[in-house]
Amino acid sequence: MNLRRLFFRPQSAPAARERLQVLLAHERLSADGSDLVTKLRDEILQVIARHVQVDSEKVSVRMERGAQVSTLAVDIEIPFDAGKKAA
């Protein structure tokens, strides 16, 4: 049992190295506290708030920072009459 675990387990250091590279690349770029994805997130939410009154509980934001590509998903429930209220 122990031998099998010793010999057949993949190395974990390469995973550590890759995770750190991606994370630190993002953190170094965002020394002022706002990387591009964060800026986009905040501005998108501002623009939407300008046009519709949205219940902030109904806003879900997901981000995934990758080495080459990051994703930002903003999911907002906009009620049918939201536009009228904000006017």
Add this chain to the structure above:
Amino acid sequence: MGKVIVVTSGKGGVGKTTSSAALGAALAQNGDKVVVVDFDVGLRNLDLVMGAERRVVYDLVNVIQGEAKLTQALIRDKRLESLYLLPASQTRDKDNLTAEGVEKVVGALKTHFDWVICDSPAGIERGATLAMRHADVAIVVTNPEVSSVRDSDRIIGLLDSKTAKAEAGERIEKHLLLTRYDPARAERGDMLKVDDVLEILSIPLLGIIPESMDVLRASNIGSPVTLADERSAPAIAYFDAVRRLKGESLPVTIPGEKRGFFGKFFGRKAA
């Protein structure tokens, strides 16, 4: 109403974050609803140890300052659906944590989760005192080493004076979690023994986590050690600690106590 646990130590590098992640995951693996909160504002690492570092959207400071709702800041674990993380802020400083803000957040979390695990920063300053402030239970993480034991003693003093429970005249439940324990070195007499540490700190023992490569490997891949390898020695020790935390009276075994063939011949020399 959930229970609030603070994982604290005074000294840095003893295994608070590793233990917070492992205990949180172990509780969630038993089906409980758990949130682990990183109080180390400015130097967050719980997200990295739990493998959620790429998915942080909002953090504890955003919630306290009203910039995000609690539900928006919580990150659900990809492997365990009843395990959540509330990350610390990486870019602001610890002055952004206010006593009222922390009270509100912890109070809200208590109503949604069975366990709220507060991963304290090292030191005895604001971040550490706020992390322990609303705890029902404290887990003092200690290495069998003089400076760690001294700092733990200091932290126990703070737990008995600076927490909301202590100020209300109640007793805060305290447990010792001995980590990075190396039975071979203890046997040779080069490491403080379990009984030595227990005698000095005189709080009940929750568990002994052996020094192990499995812990490093788990943090490399961003997985709590109880998830990375359920059958590894540290994972088993954390699972046992969780059973004791839930009230089971389970005798504590010292890792490596059962000696193998070679141990019988070579292990006792220093005695």
